[in-house]
Amino acid sequence: MRIVWLCCRVSAVLFSLWAGTMPGHVYAEESSSRFVLILDGEAVKDAVSGLVWEREPDYVFDVWDRSIARCATKTVGGKQGWRAPSIDEIKTLVDLDQQDPSLPAGHPFRNIKSGIYWTATPHPKDDIVAWQQSFFSGQAVTDQKSGTRRLWCVLGDVRK
Structure with a gap:
């Protein structure tokens, strides 16, 4: 299993993105920096x-x-x-x-x-x-x- 973490700033809110084990699916989770x-x-x-x-x-x-x-x-x-x-x-x-x-x-x-x-x-x-x-x-x-x-x-x- 490989988890890839990506991070980007959108509209002054930090979002952590990760691609799980399901191909083609990306999940977003808002987090506080x-x-x-x-x-x-x-x-x-x-x-x-x-x-x-x-x-x-x-x-x-x-x-x-x-x-x-x-x-x-x-x-x-x-x-x-x-x-x-x-x-x-x-x-x-x-x-x-x-x-x-x-x-x-x-x-x-x-x-x-x-x-x-x-x-x-x-x-x-x-x-x-x-x-x-x-x-x-x-x-x-x-x-x-x-x-x-x-x-x-x-x-x-x-x-x-």
């Missing part, structure tokens, strides 16, 4: 930011400090070293042209809830408040750390 599945499909590498995200964010709603601690103990796709993202890091995923969730069309993430997610970024003037990211509206918001939110862990360089 921005996101690549890694770690056995359990994580997503973002070519724009260079960061690696959980493919499926934490489903647990918890207060800020416990969420941050849980992220640090995770193993995803056999890899450890996960952490909570900064507000600037998580904002790199936001597409304001999309809503509910406000992620780029065709993203490979699973079970994204359009709610609000914690970040590791505390408010600079109020130590009981932290920055959060809404994936319904795409807007960054702040709220008290005692509230309960989900957390989307990241792997990669620490960015402020």
